[in-house]
Amino acid sequence: MIKDFSFYIPVKLVFGEGKLAAAGDEVKAIGKKALIVTTGELFKKTGLVDRLAKVLAAAGVASAEYSDVSPNPLHTEIDAGAAFAKKNGCDVMIGLGGGSAIDAAKGMAIALGHDRPIWDFCMGPNQASISSKTLPIVAITTTSGTGSEGTQWAVITNKATLEKPGIGSDYTFARVAIVDPELMVSMPPKVTASTGFDALAHSIEAYTSTLATPITDMYCEEAIRLIGKYLRRAVKDGKDREARNGMAFANTLGGFSIAVGIVTVCHGLAHSVGGVANTTHGESLAAMTPQTMRFSMAGNPDKFKNIGMFLRDEYVNLGQERLEDSVREVERLIADVGLDNGLSKQGVKEGDIERIADGVVRYMGGSIEIDPMNPTKKDLVEILRKSM
Numbered sequence: 409m410i411k412d413f414s415f416y417i418p419v420k421l422v423f424g425e426g427k428l429a430a431a432g433d434e435v436k437a438i439g440k441k442a443l444i445v446t447t448g449e450l451f452k453k454t455g456l457v458d459r460l461a462k463v464l465a466a467a468g469v470a471s472a473e474y475s476d477v478s479p480n481p482l483h484t485e486i487d488a489g490a491a492f493a494k495k496n497g498c499d500v501m502i503g504l505g506g507g508s509a510i511d512a513a514k515g516m517a518i519a520l521g522h523d524r525p526i527w528d529f530c531m532g533p534n535q536a537s538i539s540s541k542t543l544p545i546v547a548i549t550t551t552s553g554t555g556s557e558g559t560q561w562a563v564i565t566n567k568a569t570l571e572k573p574g575i576g577s578d579y580t581f582a583r584v585a586i587v588d589p590e591l592m593v594s595m596p597p598k599v600t601a602s603t604g605f606d607a608l609a610h611s612i613e614a615y616t617s618t619l620a621t622p623i624t625d626m627y628c629e630e631a632i633r634l635i636g637k638y639l640r641r642a643v644k645d646g647k648d649r650e651a652r653n654g655m656a657f658a659n660t661l662g663g664f665s666i667a668v669g670i671v672t673v674c675h676g677l678a679h680s681v682g683g684v685a686n687t688t689h690g691e692s693l694a695a696m697t698p699q700t701m702r703f704s705m706a707g708n709p710d711k712f713k714n715i716g717m718f719l720r721d722e723y724v725n726l727g728q729e730r731l732e733d734s735v736r737e738v739e740r741l742i743a744d745v746g747l748d749n750g751l752s753k754q755g756v757k758e759g760d761i762e763r764i765a766d767g768v769v770r771y772m773g774g775s776i777e778i779d780p781m782n783p784t785k786k787d788l789v790e791i792l793r794k795s796m
């Protein structure tokens with residue numbers, strides 16, 4: 409019996425090696441002047457920003473550059489970027505980089521389109537809704553994690569309140585997502601591992617969420633298989649084109665999956681952890697995924713049993729698979745790619761645990777509501793303790 413569901417992902421996906429070259433024609437169709445948003449100067453130094461600007465110019469699209477964005481974009485940086493875009497007459501925002509650059513571009517598209525500070529859309533009783541005034545967004549991903557090119561979500565950090573909510577609406581999908589595995593070749597092993605694990609966490613959570621759909625289930629299954637097959641290879645040899653290609657596709661599938669199936673308890677926790685301590689998103693997910701799986705698996709045992717099978721790229725579940733086998737398979741992958749560090753090694757203190765659990769309940773409540781076991785604050789504290 410197919411369950412009732414709706415499915416909406418209005419993203420034009422342009423996938424393949426060398427597809428950066430398509431950016432000119434794609435952006436030309438939606439804007440006249442683009443703001444190229446990056447996190448820091450790395451891509452200016454490597455020449456990627458200039459390459460993109462040239463591709464745009466060849467198609468008759470002008471551009472300006474904005475790089476003053478942190479790896480976890482701050483609401484103040486988004487507002488400053490939106491003001492810069494306004495001053496420069498930009499009408500389309502391009503996020504060039506990992507999830508942070510793409511999220512920052514989404515944030516600027518919201519803030520500038522509505523002419524309001526981004527935090528107005530993030531939190532609080534008078535939270536503003538995001539409308540069609542949002543400027544068009546183009547996502548060019550250089551990592552194979554976060555999936556931001558395929559989702560409506562943007563994660564914004566407020567340093568003053570130590571909050572890191574995810575925001576989004578039907579208007580914050582990228583109009584065009586360019587996924588060019590060639591751009592990922594230079595990603596260092598550590599970043600490959602942590603972003604790749606993020607893609608796995610997206611796929612596990614969207615697959616087991618109560619909002620899972622028959623379409624996202626197919627995406628998640630394929631994404632988990634690809635990650636089982638290619639993440640170790642991509643970490644070991646960044647120039648392994650087949651592995652990079654497979655991870656890029658897995659990440660995009662994971663992104664589309666969380667656009668609809670959303671994320672569950674582990675991402676709820678990871679956001680709150682990231683607001684309190686300066687952890688790397690994928691590394692904190694790796695520290696907590698085994699424990700969140702153990703917590704949630706009783707709520708959807710059939711699906712949790714399949715995860716280990718998918719990771720091994722097997723097609724038949726003989727019924728002998730135990731729930732714990734899936735967790736072990738994930739733990740093996742975590743160890744093989746060097747992400748086996750507990751939260752305490754990532755700077756989280758025992759004294760932060762209550763605050764982190766509170767944060768999940770306060771601003772990531774949706775993620776625990778759609779978790780198959782719908783954890784309480786006490787459960788969250790327990791998961792965090794076990795993940796230290």
Ligand SMILES: [Fe+2]
Pocket residue numbers: 554606610675689
């Ligand atoms: Fe994520």
